[in-house]
């Protein structure tokens with residue numbers, strides 16, 4: 001946890017921004033996997049963490065904008081809990097760590113919620129159910145009743161990372177870098193993908209925290225979020241590894257590397273890898289306060305298309321191809337997202353409020369609808385840059401049957417790439433006064449550097 005004054009100041013600012021009414025922030029409970037007492041790894045709600053910092057299940061906080069009163073609600077452990085889980089600080093002791101000096105049992109919440117109550121859209125059914133009970137409102141009205149003022153106020157605070165947050169994020173990114181280097185050094189032909197996932201998880205947990213999201217790792221890198229790890233790796237395969245750590249305080253890292261199972265990429269892999277790398281570098285060079293991230297995304301699309309034209313997979317004019325959306329045959333998702341206490345920071349509050357604003361709406365067209373961040377970048381935003389090329393056989397078949405964008409896509413050559421897989425390169429950046437700064441230590445990224453790591457790990461010399 002940060003020192004109490006961090007949380008006191010954050011709550012003070014939030015009260016000023018929201019102005020009037022009661023702000024209700026729900027912490028998370030333990031969540032059962034397959035029977036009541038078998039729980040998922042516990043994760044506190046990120047906005048609760050931001051304003052109260054306490055990683056403890058079953059707490060709720062209220063901040064009264066009118067009277068200034070702040071209360072943490074929770075129930076003390078019974079002897080039965082202590083027998084199984086050990087003793088814990090009292091609720092008052094926990095609350096004092098974030099500068100809250102009033103606590104009450106959970107049973108007192110409903111009677112404390114009089115008048116205007118601001119709450120966030122719940123993403124767990126249990127919290128939806130609690131809100132329904134406390135506010136006397138039907139379950140299906142709860143999400144609609146979430147406070148836009150509170151969402152906007154929280155986004156306007158959590159989007160700008162302070163120095164102490166950046167230190168914590170950088171800690172997560174450094175562990176993330178170790179996870180990637182560990183995977184790159186560990187992989188060998190004949191291995192099950194799951195063996196590398198195990199290695200990655202070991203490094204994340206050894207770092208003191210956990211994963212910031214379930215590992216995405218596969219030779220089928222064209223599947224954007226592939227959590228299947230049952231393939232046996234063979235020479236000639238590429239592994240796409242997208243993974244991140246979170247610190248004990250909940251701050252995330254998120255990186256992607258793509259590397260060969262053997263010690264070298266094949267010629268085709270090299271060509272497309274270089275295109276993704278060039279796109280990644282072009283996007284990074286464009287990062288600066290004031291630029292719309294949507295424009296960086298479109299610039300990345302143009303760089304990607306120029307590379308694909310060079311290898312013959314696309315044709316025509318790159319700018320026109322991107323305007324028409326033809327690049328989404330290869331790059332179906334967005335260039336990146338905000339990162340902080342969530343790997344997709346504040347996504348539970350709504351992408352329209354986090355990545356867009358009143359003057360820029362999120363698109364609904366294929367490709368752009370998956371761009372989580374489109375608005376202008378500002379100093380102290382933390383974002384990811386993650387371009388990729390994904391060869392998706394079903395998409396090729398579908399578009400080819402419709403002759404879609406045939407003036408830009410060379411379908412005959414693309415047919416021969418159907419078993420190619422996917423490539424993504426991802427790093428995390430903080431936006432500075434004049435540009436951006438890479439977070440965490442660098443991890444091999446050029447073809448030569450990646451092959452060097454692979455050669456060393458396989459006990460081979462690399463020219």
Ligand code: GLY
Nearest residue numbers: 213242243254255
């Ligand atoms: N790293 C997973 C994602 O950004 O969606």
Ligand code: MN
Nearest residue numbers: 254384386426
């Ligand atoms: Mn990401």
